[in-house]
Amino acid sequence: MLLEIDDVTKTYAGASRPVLRGVSLTLAAGQTLALTGESGSGKSTLLHLAGALDRFDGGEIHLSGQPLSGLDDAGRAALRRSHVALVFQQFNLIPSLSVAQNLAFHARLAGRPDRDWIARLTERLGLAELTLRYPEQLSGGQQQRVAIGRALAARPALLLADEPTGNLDETASTAVMDLMLELVRESGTALFLVTHSQAIARRLDRHLHLAGGRVV
Template identity: 45%
Template sequence: MPQSHQQSLVQLSQISKGFNDGDQYHLVLDCLDLIIQQAETVALTGPSGSGKSTLLNIIGGFEYPDTGELQLQGADCRKWHDPQWSRFRRQHLGVVFQQFNLLTPLNVRDNILFPLSLLGQKWNDWCDYLLQKLAITELAQRPIEQLSGGQQQRVAIARALAHRPALLLADEPTGNLDAEAAEEVMQLLCKLAADAGTAILMVTHSDSAAAHMQRRWHLQQGKVHE
């Protein structure tokens, strides 16, 4: 894969990961070399159990590779411990899950404010812009449990982008939505990530969702094909 002159946002070199299942060893990721540039959008597809979520978790520091090197914004993550990972996630990472994972005691506004408060930041014009673009301004004071699935996913996107992260990891972000809501959410996600200068790596089984990304990686039998 050709190197660009700019510093890569994510660079994986010879990353491998496997799991023991009883006395069987399953190699899930096999010597992967992958690069994501600043503000680039990538869909990650592949069969169930092929290791898509594992790859996402390694990039987010939730799991560690068995071998290989991960660099984030030019920094070698092999020497990082929990404090460095926590700091990176707070400052530079946004995550959108299929299950939304919103904080149910809090209302919409406080959910979106949460990642900012961890950084000592306050509500700002960008937050208002997210609410407006995601059509949830009128829901700002509403408790999470009173929202529909589509509304909850919009709140999850606003929360993930509130601190303008360098990278957004999305795991099946439209998996719980009907086709029309999914299409709308994907358009909004791409537009707002572009406005924030945020790169996206998105796991999806949906061809229509994958089509919104600039690039597509297909993970099968431990290897990624583009």
């Protein structure tokens, strides 16, 4: 199993109630999974935990067979570099780097720069004309396409996406989502997608719903 989440609990510091109260799920390599839920249901939190971005209080998460609970900051950072890629709702990109540099950034960080693959991604994402621009000069849809390209450029085993089209209008949203799913399938990357859209959720292999801090 690529990702095994087992009875994970999480309470934020200063919060009175736990946001996750024993969540379990698994995700196999190459599989796509959609997680839906109300605002505040803890779906983003679960995604962050899966991506080794934050610590959990109880239970265990295995990523590529490696338990996350025992990892220190550096270990989790290494895991993020090499195994996961992330696409968020916004502010994915590094403002000081150009589109081309952003695209290559994660791959180079992971030590897997692949020029041809990046070039193909750039082509497929329709970014060829924009490589010298800076994030601030792009539209929202363009920015998210760069974010997806950067995520996939590193050939991660798992792509974590948190409402990647949440900030986009419907047309742009469909186009970006289509591209992402297409590329995920082509590259055999597993996808863990958090969304509030049932329509999008239905297009993925599996669909789970989070409510009251549990998977239902």
